[in-house]
Amino acid sequence: MKRGIATFTLDNGVCPPWLFQRMVALGREIIYVLIEEYGPDEFVKRIADPVWFQSLGTVLAFDWNASGLTTILTAALKEAIRGEEQNLGVFICGGKGKTSLKTPLEIENWGQKLNFGMAQTHSLKFSSRMAAKVDSSLIQDGYQIYHHAFIFSRNGAWAVVQQGMNTANATARRYHWYDDLGKKDFVNEPHTGIASQVFEKNVLNLVSKDSKKTRDLSTEFAKSSYGTVMKDIQILRSHFSSLSKMISLKDGSQQLSLLQLSDEHFTTHPVVSEDFSKSKYLEKIIQKVTYEKPQTYEDFLAIEGVGPKTVRALSLVSEVIYGANPSYEDPARYSFAFGGKDAIPYPIERPVYDKTIALMQRAINRSKINLLEKEKALRRLDKAYK
Numbered sequence: 001m002k003r004g005i006a007t008f009t010l011d012n013g014v015c016p017p018w019l020f021q022r023m024v025a026l027g028r029e030i031i032y033v034l035i036e037e038y039g040p041d042e043f044v045k046r047i048a049d050p051v052w053f054q055s056l057g058t059v060l061a062f063d064w065n066a067s068g069l070t071t072i073l074t075a076a077l078k079e080a081i082r083g084e085e086q087n088l089g090v091f092i093c094g095g096k097g098k099t100s101l102k103t104p105l106e107i108e109n110w111g112q113k114l115n116f117g118m119a120q121t122h123s124l125k126f127s128s129r130m131a132a133k134v135d136s137s138l139i140q141d142g143y144q145i146y147h148h149a150f151i152f153s154r155n156g157a158w159a160v161v162q163q164g165m166n167t168a169n170a171t172a173r174r175y176h177w178y179d180d181l182g183k184k185d186f187v188n189e190p191h192t193g194i195a196s197q198v199f200e201k202n203v204l205n206l207v208s209k210d211s212k213k214t215r216d217l218s219t220e221f222a223k224s225s226y227g228t229v230m231k232d233i234q235i236l237r238s239h240f241s242s243l244s245k246m247i248s249l250k251d252g253s254q255q256l257s258l259l260q261l262s263d264e265h266f267t268t269h270p271v272v273s274e275d276f277s278k279s280k281y282l283e284k285i286i287q288k289v290t291y292e293k294p295q296t297y298e299d300f301l302a303i304e305g306v307g308p309k310t311v312r313a314l315s316l317v318s319e320v321i322y323g324a325n326p327s328y329e330d331p332a333r334y335s336f337a338f339g340g341k342d343a344i345p346y347p348i349e350r351p352v353y354d355k356t357i358a359l360m361q362r363a364i365n366r367s368k369i370n371l372l373e374k375e376k377a378l379r380r381l382d383k384a385y386k
Contacts, residue, residue, distance in 0.1 A: 020072065020075075020076060022060075023060040023072070023073070023076040024076045024079045024080045025080075026059070026060050026373065027056070027060055027073075027076050027077050027080040028080035028081070029368055030056070030059070030364065031043065031077065031080055031081060031088070031090070032088075032368075033366045034046065035088050035089070035090065037366075039089075040088060040089035040090045040153040040154060040155070040157075041153045041155055041157040041180060043090055043153070044090065044151055044152060044153050044157045044158065044159050044178070044180075045157065045159070045178060045180065047077075047151050047159045047161065048151075048159035048160075048161075048176050048177060048178030048192050049176070049178075049192060050174065050176045050192070050193050053073070053161065053176070054069070056073065057069040057070075057072075057073040059364065060073065060076065070147060070161065070163045070172070070174050071095070071096040071147050071163070074092070074095055074096075074147070074149045074161060075095055075096070077092060078092040078095065078149075085110075086113070086114070086154075089153055089154040089155075090151065090152075090153055090154075091110050091151070091152055091153075091154075092149060092150075092151050093106035093107050093110070093128075093149070093150045093151075093152075094106065094128070094148045094149045094150050095147065095148075095149055096146065096147045097146060097147070100145075100146070100147060100148035100149075100162075103128050103148060103149075103150050104125045104128065104129070107121065107124050107125050107128060107150065107152075108121055108125065111124070114154060120156065123156075123182060124150070124152055124156070124158060126302075127150075127158055127160070127177075127179065127184060127186075128148070128150040128158075128160065129302075130186045130298070130301070130302065131148075131150075131160040131162065131175075131177045131186070131190075132145060132148050132160075132162065133301055133302070133306075133307075134186055134187065134190060134207060134301070135162060135164065135175045136164075136307070136308065137301065137306070137307050137308045137311045138187065138205075138206040138207050138301065138311060139175075139203065139204075139205055139206070139207060139331060140203065140204040140205075140308055140311075140312065141164075141166075141173070141200050141203040141204075141205075141330060141331075142166045142168065142200060142203075143164030143165060143166045143172070143173045144164050144165055144166075145162055145163070145164045146163065146164065146165055147161075147162055147163040148160070148162040149161045149162065155180075156180070156182060157178075157179070157180035158177075158178070158179055158180075159176070159177060159178045160175070160176070160177035160178075161174065161175075161176055161177075162174070162175050163175070169198065171198050173332070175191060175193070176191060176192045176193055177190060177191060177192065178192050185298075186298050186301070187206070187207055187215060187297050187298050187301065188207060188209060188212070188215075189207060189208070189209055190207055191207075191331070193331075193332075198332075199330050199332055200330045200332075201330070202328045203328060203329065203330040203331070204312065204315065204326060204327075204328060205326070205327040205328065205329055205330070205331050206311065206315060206326055206327070207331065208326070208327035208329065208331065210326070210327040210329075211326040211327045213318070213324040213325075214315050214318045214319065214324045214325075214326040215297040216297070216324075217314075217317075217318040217322055217324050218297060218300065218311075218314040218315065218317075218318055219294065219295075219296060219297045219300055221290075221314050221317065221318075222289045222290060222293065222294050222300045222314070223290075223293045223294070223295070224290060225290055226286060226287050226290040226291075229286050229290060229314075229317075230283065230286060232317045232321055233282075233286070233313055233317060235317075235320075235321060236313070236316055236317065236320065236321075279309065281309075282309055282310060282313060284305075285305045285306060285307075285310050286310070286313075288303065288305060289303055289306065289310070
């Protein structure tokens with residue numbers, strides 16, 4: 001599957017009850033067919049595929065390019081399997097807004113019902129929490145997470161579908177995750193994805209492979225002393241109160257680094273816009289981090305209280321003082337599900353296109369719904385990918 005992130009326009013409307021009920025009914029039939037034919041693990045994997053997820057929402061009659069597809073489709077699928085989760089071997093936790101905060105408790109409740117060991121339940125809860133943390137702290141793209149759904153199978157395969165909103169440009173962005181081996185790397189290129197319609201500038205992208213040096217240095221800082229880290233942060237506080245296109249940091253007669261910014265990058269680079277001057281909370285978290293001394297960057301991120309500002313502070317120390325340039329490239333890559341007909345930003349991948357259509361057609365045809373509803377669903381699928 002392609003790596004990336006999907007972007008949609010914000011949708012403030014309400015899904016009509018009659019439409020939601022139909023989505024639940026048709027969604028239930030498609031789920032039954034897919035799990036019967038391919039098994040629960042494969043269904044979870046499909047949910048983690050943004051192309052397939054988008055296709056399913058379209059087939060169930062929701063607007064293909066509306067942000068509401070994510071929240072309504074997830075709610076419809078959760079309702080569709082209600083009471084049948086253990087028979088199907090698939091479980092859906094979380095959802096939109098306050099419902100997303102219930103995800104850990106829902107995972108724990110299912111763990112008890114399924115007689116999972118404490119370690120297995122903890123692993124699922126940890127995966128859910130880390131996916132949310134990564135997309136809010138390591139990818140600083142201006143989108144605030146407001147929807148988080150965690151889908152897992154009895155065998156332990158899991159997927160995350162979460163969405164953030166950017167009120168400044170009235171768009172929403174959806175993030176997809178998947179793991180079936182229990183060895184997920186949460187901090188290095190962790191997403192499965194499709195495309196984006198909107199590309200943001202100067203996104204701090206610390207999950208990029210190009211940000212490895214920044215992650216490594218940040219981990220070293222976290223393992224050092226509080227005084228050492230705060231000395232470097234004080235340098236940022238002292239030297240970035242005024243704007244300059246060429247910044248030279250000096251400690252006595254020793255030049256520590258030289259940062260040159262392009263005209264475009266200069267106006268929005270975090271270094272010249274960040275304010276560390278009055279951040280007592282940052283100092284408190286740095287003290288906590290250096291006390292716990294995490295051994296990996298994932299351990300660092302997992303510490304309670306570590307969020308965007310702490311991550312950003314150590315990233316800037318790494319960049320400005322030690323010369324480790326993180327990626328500021330938006331991780332969104334592709335245009336919608338299958339690329340653009342004009343090959344921008346990349347050519348349509350016909351094998352992915354054809355496989356998705358064929359699987360969806362098979363599920364619709366095998367579902368136990370009346371012929372008219374089948375024909376409508378097939379027409380929607382055809383219309384979406386013409």
